[in-house]
Every structure is written in structure tokens, then in C-alpha cells.
Amino acid sequence: MKKKLYQYTIELTNGPMTSGLLQRFAKSAGSRSVIQNYVKTYNIKTEDIEQPMDSFSSLHEFFIRKLRPGSRPQAETAVVSPVDGKVEIAGKIHPDSRFIVKGQEYSLSELMGSEKLAERYANGNYAVLYLSPADYHRIHSPLDGKVIRQFVLGKKSYPVNQSGLLYGKSPISGNYRLITELQTAGGNVLMVKVGAMFVNSIELTNTKDEWQKGEEVGYFSFGSTVVLFFEPDRYRFTENIVAGEPVKVGEALANML
Numbered sequence: 001m002k003k004k005l006y007q008y009t010i011e012l013t014n015g016p017m018t019s020g021l022l023q024r025f026a027k028s029a030g031s032r033s034v035i036q037n038y039v040k041t042y043n044i045k046t047e048d049i050e051q052p053m054d055s056f057s058s059l060h061e062f063f064i065r066k067l068r069p070g071s072r073p074q075a076e077t078a079v080v081s082p083v084d085g086k087v088e089i090a091g092k093i094h095p096d097s098r099f100i101v102k103g104q105e106y107s108l109s110e111l112m113g114s115e116k117l118a119e120r121y122a123n124g125n126y127a128v129l130y131l132s133p134a135d136y137h138r139i140h141s142p143l144d145g146k147v148i149r150q151f152v153l154g155k156k157s158y159p160v161n162q163s164g165l166l167y168g169k170s171p172i173s174g175n176y177r178l179i180t181e182l183q184t185a186g187g188n189v190l191m192v193k194v195g196a197m198f199v200n201s202i203e204l205t206n207t208k209d210e211w212q213k214g215e216e217v218g219y220f221s222f223g224s225t226v227v228l229f230f231e232p233d234r235y236r237f238t239e240n241i242v243a244g245e246p247v248k249v250g251e252a253l254a255n256m257l
Helices: 002-013 016-027 029-041 059-063 108-112 115-121 162-167
Strands: 085-092 098-101 104-107 125-131 138-140 145-153 177-184 187-194 202-204 216-220 224-230 235-237 252-256
Touching: 016 029, 016 059, 029 059, 085 098, 085 224, 104 108, 108 115, 115 187, 125 235, 125 252, 177 202
Parallel strands: none
Antiparallel strands: 085 125, 098 104, 125 224, 138 216, 145 177, 177 187, 187 224, 202 216, 235 252
């Protein structure tokens, strides 16, 4: 009952009109006045932010803020975290290309829109990284690789916070998502960027065919999630990748086997 009520409430509020209103406000000059309250509410650390706090023209501009060069050093591991956030789960993909997040079972073929592509990652590993409204929302490449495909799936988006993952209508495989597949020295890696409630904006800032570990590739508008998928027997997660633990851009995520 609780799950049905949650889904019904979100369906009523998550449409083009509400999404548009939220976007317009966040990008308006009037939203500048709420930045300080936003910082206090979410206890955001400001010392790493590149530009002065009084220079942001809107809440949206603050949300997609950049950080000072050198504030996110890169670990020497093969794969590093592409975002600041929290590890929701890091685990094994089932032989039938299914994986579980917060008790919900997901199908890789539904998430990717391709049975053939899903088969590549069966028995591999995956990690779900959640970005809260407090987090730095720019996305970086987790490793060196060649972009071999990039495509968008989905339209509307459920929240990807704790309640969304528990009660949402398959938010990871049903939400608006931008999928990038990279060819790397350790096999192919799939990077799924999942849109959040109301706002489906996932902006690419890097259109090159080759991505370098740590370089910026895009940003989210509002809280979101990144899911990484690895082919079987190619990469192993580092000891710091534990469910519930925070992670920052550039911190160790996985090593090649």
C-alpha cells in the first residue's frame, strides 16, 4: 500500500509542467536569494568551490558549481569514482543479467534496451553511486577508455533517493538515463547516468571519442545516480567501496585483475 501511494503521488507531481516550473525557478535570478539557505540546509562545504560564493547568479549555477583545481586528487587505481556521492551497493551481476538495489530486482536488458548488450556484462560487477542535493554534481571519467556507444533511454524520472529506490517504479532502469560504453584496457565498462525527479537534465561537456581518467565529462541538474557495470573477471572493487560509505571524485574504486 505504501509503495502504491508513493508511486501515485510521484506520478501526479512529476510531469512537464512541474518539471518546467522547477527548472525555471532554479535558473532565475530570484533563486539566487536561496543559495545561502541551501548551503546551510545541506551542510555543504564551500572551501573547495572554485568561484566566490557571492558570484553565483542562480541556484542552478551554484548546483553545477566547479571545484578548485587539485581539490580531487586522482588515485593510482585503474578505476576511480566518477562522482562525489555515496555507495548504495557494489556487487555481482547475476548470470541472467539481473542485479538488485534496495530489494528491487533489475534487468540489464531493460536498463540498456538491448539483450545482446546485457549478455556482455552477465556475471560481472556493478556499483551504484548516489548523489544527494548536497554533493558536487559534475561527472568525471572513471578510467581511460574509448567511447564506443552513447545513447539516451527513458523519459520521466522517479527520485533516486532512499525512498525512490525502495518504492519507485524501477527508477534505475525506468528513469531517463544517458548510457556510455567505454572500451578500456581491462574490457568494456558501462557508465549509466540516471536522471532524478522532475529534472531529466544530464548535460555532456565532453564529446571526445577518448576519455581520460578524471577529466570532466558532464554534469547533473539536481540529485542523481551513476551506475557502473564491468565485464566478468576484469575488475575488482577496492576495499573502500562499501555500501553506505561516502566516496569522492578521483578516489579508488577498482583495480584490474
